[in-house]
Amino acid sequence: MGRRPRGDPETSPIAGTMTASVKTADAVVIGGGIMGASAAHFLAKRGFGRLVLLEKGRLAGVSTGHSAAIVRTYYSNPITLELAKRALHMFENDRDLLGGDGGFRPIGFLLLIGERLRAAGEHILESERRHGLHVERLGVKEVAELAPPVSLDGVSYGILEPRSGYADPTRTTENLVAAARPWGLEPRPGVAAT
Incomplete structure (x- = not known):
């Protein structure tokens, strides 16, 4: 399954959106990447x-569209971890929550922890578990079985997030915007903030 061209006007779920300037709004979100689209979606x-969501180019047309779009929950900050947990749920249920397939593929995420970060890794692992996430602590032998070509020099253990993976950043951005239109979001690609 290949990616659509970024911001393809023929297949975009917001095709035909007005590009006229905005005179009044209760709020204006500037930037139509994944962060701006997400902020606009949840405000709406x-x-x-x-x-109104302003984007001087096309949705996901800059850094978001070139992102590896890794979906994971391994974060040391508890607030970021909670946001990542909610995002994972959204990606796993994108058809129901956003009305379209965001290309999420749950291939898993494996993090190798060295001796120097051993305690920090354990702390984050326990934090993920306290947040109700399924994560596994793997010994070096288990990591070697899971990823045989990986050098394990200096590795103390691995942390596996089996539900994590990657998504299509452009489709996810477009789906966030399209799903929020019935709630009053007015996307304006091609309109710069001045």
């Missing part, structure tokens, strides 16, 4: 009022 979902 909460009934924020007239909400």
Whole structure:
């Protein structure tokens, strides 16, 4: 399954969106990458009022569209971890929550922990578990079986997130925007903030 061209006007779920300038709005989100689209989506979902998303180019047309789009939950900051947990749920249920396939593929995420970061890794592993996430601590032999070509010099253990993976960043951005239109989001690709 290949990626669509970024911002393809023929197949984009927001094709035909107006590009006229904006005179008034309750809120304006500037930037149509994954962060701006997500902020606009959740503001609209909460009934924020007239909400406009400005993007000087096309949605996901800059850094988001070139992202590896790794979906994982291994974060040391508890707030970031909670956001990642919610995002993982969204990716796993994108058809129901966003109305379209965001290309999520749960291939797993394996992190190798060296001796110097052993305690920090254990702390994050336990934090993920406290947040209700399924993560596995793997011994070096288990890591070798899972990823035989990987050098394990200096590795103390591995952390496996079996539900993690990657997604299509462009489709996810477009789906966030398209799903929020019924709640009043007005996407404006091709309109720069001035």
